[in-house]
Amino acid sequence: MLFFRRSTVIALASFCTAAGFGQTPEVEYFEKNVRPLLVANCQPCHNSKVKSSGLDLSTAAGLLAGGARGPAIAKDQPATSHILTAITYDESLKMPPGAKLKPDQIAILDNWGKLGFPWPGSPAGAQSATATASPSAAKKEFTPEQKAFWAFQPVASSAVPKVKNGKWVRTPVDNFILARLEQKALKPAPPASKTTLLRRVTFDLTGLPPTEKEIEGDSS
Numbered sequence: 001m002l003f004f005r006r007s008t009v010i011a012l013a014s015f016c017t018a019a020g021f022g023q024t025p026e027v028e029y030f031e032k033n034v035r036p037l038l039v040a041n042c043q044p045c046h047n048s049k050v051k052s053s054g055l056d057l058s059t060a061a062g063l064l065a066g067g068a069r070g071p072a073i074a075k076d077q078p079a080t081s082h083i084l085t086a087i088t089y090d091e092s093l094k095m096p097p098g099a100k101l102k103p104d105q106i107a108i109l110d111n112w113g114k115l116g117f118p119w120p121g122s123p124a125g126a127q128s129a130t131a132t133a134s135p136s137a138a139k140k141e142f143t144p145e146q147k148a149f150w151a152f153q154p155v156a157s158s159a160v161p162k163v164k165n166g167k168w169v170r171t172p173v174d175n176f177i178l179a180r181l182e183q184k185a186l187k188p189a190p191p192a193s194k195t196t197l198l199r200r201v202t203f204d205l206t207g208l209p210p211t212e213k214e215i216e217g218d219s220s
Contacts, residue, residue, distance in 0.1 A: 060119035078113030
């Protein structure tokens with residue numbers, strides 16, 4: 001059982017890492033905003049196989065290496081980086097060709113530059129992000145739907161619903177449970193026996209079933 005618990009903890013830790021829990025704000029910003037833009041608009045021509053103009057934008061190493069026109073980014077003066085000036089169509093090089101990015105997309109990449117062009121797995125990118133801007137620079141914008149999530153609402157008193165089977169109710173919380181059951185034409189389950197309650201408690205507290213002695217003591 002101890003081995004099982006340790007394995008469970010390790011598995012949960014691995015899941016949280018894979019799911020992205022514990023990411024820094026810079027990494028989260030890159031994964032949610034920057035990477036999709038690069039994949040859709042830049043990497044079709046600038047990847048490890050094509051490398052148009054010698055530039056690979058599919059990896060952190062490729063970004064740092066630059067291409068035929070020189071470095072793609074300038075960490076000390078990010079606004080002057082080729083990758084940012086090209087998307088604004090302010091110079092002879094206009095990228096993506098034939099279809100300028102939308103203003104909000106350009107703003108995303110501009111903010112990426114202000115963060116120091118962080119890229120997950122790149123020590124250089126992580127260091128520059130810390131030195132160039134604070135995590136608060138990537139301001140988080142919540143949608144109205146996210147703001148309406150129940151967990152973010154202020155605590156408020158709710159009217160206790162009326163129920164038909166008032167004898168079953170012991171506390172006001174029971175009213176809410178029973179009201180929903182009655183809406184579905186359902187009846188509450190019968191009360192659990194002492195042995196069943198004992199099993200639930202011991203499983204919750206120790207992860208093991210009650211001993212025979214505990215069961216016999218409960219039944220007596």
